[in-house]
Amino acid sequence: MVDSISFVEVWKTYERELGSVSQPALRGVTFSVRQGETLGLIGANGAGKSTCIRLIMDFIRPSQGVITLNGRSPDKSSLRHDIGYLPEIASFPASLTILDMLRFVGAAHDLPKTVLAEQSERWLRALELWDARKRPIRTYSKGMQQRASFVLALVHDPSLLILDEPMSGLDPIGRASIGRLIQDLKGQGKTILFCTHILEDVDRLADRLLILHKGEKRFEGTPSELSMAFGTTSIVDGFLHAIEVTQS
Structure with a gap:
């Protein structure tokens, strides 16, 4: 192996x-x-x-x-x-929502729109961010921002997480x-x-x-x-x- x-x-x-x-x-x-x-x-x-x-x-x-x-x-x-990356300190553009960021990540990984929508909802709900999905990430607490970073690292279903x-x-x-x-x-x-x-x-x-x-x-x-x-x-x-x- x-x-x-x-x-x-x-x-x-x-x-x-x-x-x-x-x-x-x-x-x-x-x-x-x-x-x-x-x-x-x-x-x-x-x-x-x-x-x-x-x-x-x-x-x-x-x-x-x-x-x-x-x-x-x-x-x-x-x-x-193959890789999902969680940086120590994530920097989010001031006005963007987690949905905006997920669209960027989905495009970078060539995810079909239906897959992106399904995976986004899956992880936003799992990490308790679904109700905050339309709010700018800059308004999130530290814990919420960390969970948002995890959503972005996981949405393309990587096998390896850093x-x-x-x-x-x-x-x-x-x-x-x-x-x-x-x-x-x-x-x-x-x-x-x-x-x-x-x-x-x-x-x-x-x-x-x-x-x-x-x-x-x-x-x-x-x-x-x-x-x-x-x-x-x-x-x-x-x-x-x-x-x-x-x-x-």
Whole structure:
């Protein structure tokens, strides 16, 4: 079976102004996400999480190494139909409604109008936005805007979901709602990679986790394997050991 996401010895170094080279953001990172699996990507600020997501989304290219998504290079245009992307911070035009945004997304994915209408209603109702569908998104609360971003990521029925801080800025009720959604998507067989600072969400939602620190992979495995590797009883303690044990 082809992995949904595969990184093999991936390096990424950004150039500074005037051509000077900065420290690598990723240093020979290798990991995979199997079809139907949920992987939690965690690390401190500057660990390389955002770089991984930008590489997956083909916003940037690797300096070295090989990345494949469903067996294809991220630059293949056909992959856009396979991927649903939730950015950490979504920017919505001031006057547009969620229906306006869905029309744009539907056109980008060549969805027939009947399919777009059916899928839009399905997800707007599921995420409790149906009654607010004609309101400008800028009038939504933070939690509503996050749910709107999920609708836009899901309307074309992607097999692979890339979620950047899906719980960011949400209150406990909002976190619980998004957590249930991710569980439902797992149950539908979606492959999910989500990046988060909330380690308890990884323990609750992820099949496996990937810990990055200063651009290097420090651990890849299940939460229970993390506990066994470092003799800890919580994912927080395991994470702290993972970034300290081999830290120079």
